[in-house]
Amino acid sequence: MSVFRSLTDAELLAKLQQGDAGAFTEIHSRYYAVLYRHALQRLDDSAEVQDLLQELFSYLWDNRETIQFTVSLQAYLYAAVRNRVINVYKRNRLKYDYFDSLQSFIDNGTPEADQNIRLKQLTELIETEVEKLPSQMRLVFEMSRKQHLSHQQIANELDISVLTVRKQVQNSLKILRVKLGTYLFSIFL
Secondary structure, eight states: OOTTTTSOHHHHHHHHHTTOHHHHHHHHHHHHHHHHHHHHHHHOOHHHHHHHHHHHHHHHHHTTTTOOOSSOHHHHHHHHHHHHHHHHHHHHHHHHHHHHHHHHHHHHSSOOHHHHHHHHHHHHHHHHHHHTSOHHHHHHHHHHHTSOOOHHHHHHHHTOOHHHHHHHHHHHHHHHHHHHHHHHHHHTO
């Protein structure tokens, strides 16, 4: 039998704050299952609950020296789980709001006010990044995307090969993906 099993929560906390990994393991063993069931009743997503508890216990270990326990360990852990569940609800609500906005755009064909602003920002950003492309690449890209010319038409007009046109378009798209990737990622989070 582990020496830690006989310790009270207060004694485990004292040892935890001194950096005792055994005390942490006992806290984890003592509370993980009950906190898991508690969170699963509210979230109904096993993977989400596991992530939530992983985050909680990681936080507990990483901040063991600075956490001030004004309540019992059990009360602290339940409150921490409750707060994390609330944060999951908020994150999901935000995600669903974006999905609803996107669905509205798909259904109505016109973006909502928030989407209009983002669309304008994205358009400006794309225009700025296109302006930064090398001149030949920018010309080929604009002919392809703005004038909707085929690669063959662009090649004929600029007196270059179709392969060169195709490569210029591919390269410009690669550059734009890298430049716009972070921005686009942040929009849809």
